Amino acid sequence: KQEVTQIPAALSVPEGENLVLNCSFTDSAIYNLQWFRQDPGKGLTSLLLIQSSQREQTSGRLNASLDKSSGRSTLYIAASQPGDSATYLCAVRPPEAGGTSYGKLTFGQGTILTVHP
């Protein structure tokens, strides 16, 4: 059974710092991995999707990497801002084994990020 773990559980940094959030998964046979942002009491906003054949994806100040063989992904946030404060979730999607998976995601617990001015 796939397990997804995120460390650290919480992170507090001053504005302007570069930071790294970590995600690990126990079964390296994944189809893709998504990073989401969740604001308190709100829904999930997709930030980046990395396909299993890719090593990294970039969007603005965000860069996500994937090392499938070691079961790890990192989300790098450059020049952090107070508006980046949120919970960051990673989620993996299993491969389509015989058509038995229809795209469900398995989530980690999340990293609560606080960026203070």
Place this chain on the structure above:
Amino acid sequence: EPEVTQTPSHQVTQMGQEVILRCVPISNHLYFYWYRQILGQKVEFLVSFYNNEISEKSEIFDDQFSVERPDGSNFTLKIRSTKLEDSAMYFCASRRGLAPRETQYFGPGTRLLVL
């Protein structure tokens, strides 16, 4: 930009009552999902739905739960007889296709409180 919408945003109900949570997926999407998040816990998969039938469900999705796409635009989750432990945030999600580049989009959630 198209988005997944959910109603209501909050619902309070008495234990044993039936609730229906509603979702409107993105219009050209074919795959639909329900997830839940109990306060302080991980987001958990409940069920996936494609071509008007359930394609996969988790152990959580027992006989008390059902899903329906009644009219080609709405996607509903019904809980027949709510329990205290059903209190959670329920998220609807949709996806256009199953290619590895396809993103899963989530709605804002319905917060369900069972008293």
